[in-house]
Amino acid sequence: AALAVLLILVGALGATMLVLRAGDRVEAIQLTADIKAGESITDGNIKSVMVNDDSGANFVAWSQREGLKKLQAKSTLYKGTVVVGEMFADKSGMEEGKATVGVSLKEGQYPKGLDSGDNVAVYRVGNKSGGGSGDQDGASGSAGADNSLLVERAVVESAGTSSSDSIASTNLPVTLTVDVDDVPALTQAASAGEVAVVLIPGN
Structure with a gap:
């Protein structure tokens, strides 16, 4: 018991x-x-x-x-x-291995309603038939000529409205966060006005 x-x-x-x-x-x-x-x-x-x-x-x-x-x-x-x-x-911090890049996008180079926080892929676009700069493009722009995808996934930090101060006011200023390895090719294409972004899954 x-x-x-x-x-x-x-x-x-x-x-x-x-x-x-x-x-x-x-x-x-x-x-x-x-x-x-x-x-x-x-x-x-x-x-x-x-x-x-x-x-x-x-x-x-x-x-x-x-x-x-x-x-x-x-x-x-x-x-x-x-x-x-x-x-x-x-909000003021930057993840290690990342960088922010500013691009100016023309009408047709970005989707309507692009907003901060969106996930996008970045492509190089433009006329590939330029003859005078062929050597230069071959030396530095294989990603632009043979592989148009510049950045597989970037995050839109800001997508400002166009100002009316200049003729170029129709361009949309966009700030992107990308991997640091993607910065050289992206800035080169951006300086030539040959950047386009598209929304990708994950938004």
């Missing part, structure tokens, strides 16, 4: 510990809508959700949501994602 009582007590203690462990949960932030790279959370695209605190993930507590609003997403985040700290960075 004493042994039976002891077994019952041990079982009850184990069940209590399991309940206590299961109750070790925290209130975290979950996305209720997709967030593009460079965008921030708002009251309208987040909700509170309970998560296991001992999972090892660096969940952002619900109580820290106001501070998180001051940061921006490093990449596109999708609805249903429970937010962890590594997903966001300071």
Whole structure:
């Protein structure tokens, strides 16, 4: 009888510990809508959700949501994602290995509605039949002549409206964040006005 009582007590203690462990949960932030790279959370695209605190993930507590609003997403985040700290960075910071490049795009070289946070591919366009600069193009522009894709994925930091101060006001100034390895070819094409961007999956 004493042994039976002891077994019952041990079982009850184990069940209590399991309940206590299961109750070790925290209130975290979950996305209720997709967030593009460079965008921030708002009251309208987040909700509170309970998560296991001992999972090892660096969940952002619900109580820290106001501070998180001051940061921006490093990449596109999708609805249903429970937010962890590594997903966001300071708006003034630049990810290592990245650089920002400014380009001026003519009508037809960008999609309508281009906006900050959009993911785009960058192509080199223009007249390839120029004879006088053939040697120069062959030496430095194989990506432009033989492979028109300059940047597989870039993030639009800003897409300003055209000003009316000059004849060139029809151009759209766009700032792109790209890998540093893509900068030389991109700036060369941009200086010649031979850059076009297209929206790609991930927006």
